[in-house]
Amino acid sequence: MAEVTLVQAVNLALARAMSEDAAVVVLGEDVGAEGGVFRATDGLQRHFGADRVLDTPLAETAIAGLSVGLAAQGFRPVAEIQFTGFIYPAIDQIVNHASRLRTRTRGRLTCPLVLRAPYGGGIRAIEHHSESPEAIFAHIPGLRMVIPSSPSRAYGLLLAAIRDPDPVVFFEPTRLYRAAREEVEDDGAALPLDRAFVLREGSDITLVTWGAMTMETLAAAERLAEEGISAEILDLATLKPLDVGAVLASVGKTGRCVIIHEAPLSGGVGAEIAARLAEGALVSLLAPVERVAGWDTVMPLPRLERHYLPSTARILAAARRALAYQ
Amino acid sequence: MAEVTLVQAVNLALARAMSEDAAVVVLGEDVGAEGGVFRATDGLQRHFGADRVLDTPLAETAIAGLSVGLAAQGFRPVAEIQFTGFIYPAIDQIVNHASRLRTRTRGRLTCPLVLRAPYGGGIRAIEHHSESPEAIFAHIPGLRMVIPSSPSRAYGLLLAAIRDPDPVVFFEPTRLYRAAREEVEDDGAALPLDRAFVLREGSDITLVTWGAMTMETLAAAERLAEEGISAEILDLATLKPLDVGAVLASVGKTGRCVIIHEAPLSGGVGAEIAARLAEGALVSLLAPVERVAGWDTVMPLPRLERHYLPSTARILAAARRALAYQ
Amino acid sequence: MSAETNETVSLEPRAEVSTVVARFEIRWSRFLDPTGKAIRPLPGLARDAAELKALYRGMVLARSFDAKAVALQRTGRLGTFPSALGQEAVAVGLAAAMHPDDVLLPSFREHGAQLWRGVSPFELFMFWGGDERGSDFAAAREDFPVCVPVATHAPHAVGVALAFKLRREARAAVCVFGDGATSKGDVAEALNIAGAWQLPAVFVINNNQWAISVPLAHQTAAETLAQKGIAAGIDSEQVDGNDIVAVREAVGRAVAKARSGGGPHLIEALTYRLGDHTTADDASRYRDDAEVSRRWAEEPIARLRQHLVAAGLWHKEDEERLLAEIAATIEAAAAKYLATPPQSPDTIFDFTYANPPEDLAEQRRAALAAAAE
């Protein structure tokens, strides 16, 4: 039992999965000797050898595509895309092949691959290193889209993703990579891929979020608590498929909901959640659903990014609007 | 003034734009002598020459990428992607460059390009020729996402897209390409890119849709009319940016809303519309918002596609649920 | 200080100021000329009458399947279909060069290869008829299904070949794509990685000179498509793709090399698309009929038949027997396809996930209900 950061938990899960199952191979740019630009694969090549931890040439389309071929052959590739800003060349393979191989061949060939990528803002990174394109993947049938928000959830969800018989896109919030340490038991226990996590129980309002935004959301809940308001926080973690039941249950209890994400507002995963509420919780909604998200603009460069990312203040303002609504 | 099909209207708009503005060039696979696999560019190369109608090698990433270069140089490229199923390799250029060039350079370089692609199901096409991935593009800041549903709207919206100073993704519903003829005056008049079209006025329920689904939706409205129910139909046409005002106004009037689209339900553009209603129309909503969409599965091959695409019957059932709701 | 002052005239690196650091050449091979005459000593395989007859049957089967598929489409009983008329030697020759445990990654025009590999004409009719079950092959279980997005299966071949290498299996992944596909980045990335990792992958370019309406000359400035492999540092060569002996020999060499750890290989097979791009296409819009007629003189089936006849290995009765046998096979497969009802609507939901979410179960119920009405 050790105190580890989120990126170390990812590393633990990868090592665990590789020792458990010889079919698991890690590949990507700089995942070998370098151990990944964030050290997520640190030491894996030394320990498991260059046959199971492969440095690929610089080619995202092929990284995804060859992973499809490996997976169809019974391997369980865990491919790293260095940053989500560079995942776009892989989308063709994910949408047209990885997510369809099972359906296309009626189960004859399958595609148990995991595509890992660091994502999100707040680390003052250069252009293309701070985006949150999860909504694109959450729209793709046959795919799973997962985002952990703590070391233990990173460990359990990544293990589940690797063991899942279908393709999983797994985004890791860079801002949380080293933000906090947590006791994580390396016991190989996976977490479910279709359940939201209740980070905080509450009765007055539901705050739905995922990834690094859990920090601002937890801070907002603290502030509300000081004012005697009890906020429930759901970390969706799995954005495809969505744990709609958990959201409906919580909002059925609180009647008010604020959805928080870094991605641009329009067409973000928050829209699907709000839609499910408009469809299934109309009776229980005591206030309009609020979304606090990135603006519908291009993510600015570091000097202004804090004005782009949802702040605790913006979350609080939205929560107060929802709470004040009669 | 002539009766033309939707694909002929596209052809008229292209020819008009090219004669008006020497900066307009058409490019893509088989757009030249072949005139496009659907004949959308028929005759253009003969009339405007091979310098303005370019057959490209088979490379979607480069088709989008070179269009960015052309646009930055002051041209107005109208690139055709042969089917939306093959647009994925172009996403990297659209998301990372086309939609950002203006912001990135503070307006020094801009990207007035149009990416046309036939889209949608119902024509018994082979795999990858029937999808509706508009939601992916409707989530991208800096981009416009447009889908016409009639010859006149195809003509006016495509002209607007070509004249717009920013990048526009323009999907043309293959099922409507030759479904009907309409009087279209080739007068160079464009239609607004940020306004929904009211296809039918009504007071009891609002049906929101776009593209080929306008057919089933109009049929459903007819059936409802026979039962004395007055349905209002909005063709959003421009999915990015969304004409939220039009939807809120209509639902403010009717209190009930059914959203219809071919794309998979989860994360479809219907989600954003429902979300806006959950945020801005809670008071006026007399019934839960209903979405009738493609299932969250891979689009089946032709033998079963009619069971995948929303049918008039499914739209009617949803409308009746909304109307029956107390 | 700009290049205005640049007075350089020569446009090539002048011999006296540069040295050659790398040299490459592309070789072309053919055994049977268009009349079926052997222009050089035939390889072993071509001295085996049984094999030659098998290759001939494979090509005739492929052409007959194509003809039936086109007929079914024309009468509204099959979807859009890409005939491989005139390209049979490429598909059959490469399939014949493969071992049963190798894996084929075809494009959408390799029916002849799929049939040779054991995919049934019934399965192919099912797929082209719009039924997913057509890709659930009873034989060649590891072969990839038809790949519609051009060139996207090239990276899959890299993954399959990597799987073989990691498992230390003496097997090869054989990937086929067209001339147009070579313009797509997927192919370049795949070739490069196959080279960098020395994978047991064989890439065959089915160069039929056209990508729908785009002739090869507009597709690239490369003198040959085989030289695409030079960029990846892999052995590359060109063969007469209408000479099945040449295709079989070259792919046989490449497969043997791949299986024995010798690394990847690229083969450009020069052939010609005698038909339209697909049943939805009308090539007369962009292609000169005279060119097509000329090319008929080089087509692979007559070429091998003439060779067999001249060698006294094939007679009128053999031809008649073969055509009858194949017609029966194809007709039976077509009849079975036409007699096979579509799957139940809820099968749309099968195989989306191994473990479908509750959500999808609800949608499945709704779909069944809607279908029931």
Next chain:
Amino acid sequence: MSAETNETVSLEPRAEVSTVVARFEIRWSRFLDPTGKAIRPLPGLARDAAELKALYRGMVLARSFDAKAVALQRTGRLGTFPSALGQEAVAVGLAAAMHPDDVLLPSFREHGAQLWRGVSPFELFMFWGGDERGSDFAAAREDFPVCVPVATHAPHAVGVALAFKLRREARAAVCVFGDGATSKGDVAEALNIAGAWQLPAVFVINNNQWAISVPLAHQTAAETLAQKGIAAGIDSEQVDGNDIVAVREAVGRAVAKARSGGGPHLIEALTYRLGDHTTADDASRYRDDAEVSRRWAEEPIARLRQHLVAAGLWHKEDEERLLAEIAATIEAAAAKYLATPPQSPDTIFDFTYANPPEDLAEQRRAALAAAAE
């Protein structure tokens, strides 16, 4: 009938059964050896003392800018920064070979080229400091900004070159990318189209031997990167990228050819990344220090200085004057950058669209309100 019966032994197309249909060679050129000694007659440009000194200044300016940028990053006043230490001859040599009206499409390590083209050190500090205004160049208005996604600017160069060709302008698009970038499909697609359309595009591979931690040997099996151009049928060559005379001469030839309608050209410049990949990288994790030390002996600035000194064109005072002048320039630019406040938060909304939707106007108001708190 499978390949089990295949007895083929030879793994290469045997000479007697094949003929050569295409031959290629890659040439390498150098004028100044690592000690600055001319190993062959210098081209005209190198006989122009003023130009040689300008090239020298350009490289020293680039290196000084790099050093300052790294220093600013180390002290938390700049973002992650990619130094081009040791690669100055490539960036400066190619920029010097361009005409003012040509268009540069740089990657993220071509500061030396951007500075030569007139982009100010202040603008570069602004960009790397995280301020969009840094890409709104006052000079070189048509040049593309830094391109962070590897290789994605290669297709842009095709579009720019096409624009020149369509307007019948005698101009060239010059695109620079790294060795790693050559593995990406974007480059292959761009080279192929530039070749197919004979566009005035010059592609320069800044081959510094490493792609972060991946050495060239793991990136590809290709003997040279210049041969990537053979796949596209375009003229390709290799130069000593640490010999600015060689870079300047080769790119000068390529640009002249492109501008005169001669079509595209690919130049691989062999250099070495003496520093870390970026300030966020620690190359000692994956790279042997001995290798780096060895490479210092070949670095381009000392090489040209030794040549100038030996030719009596450069003295201690010249060096001191130059260093002082450049230090002043860089310090002034850094000071101006540090003194420049960030833009107002609502500028996030500027330039998303030329005609922003109402929706966005509301968000803009909300952003300002939030920022005000």
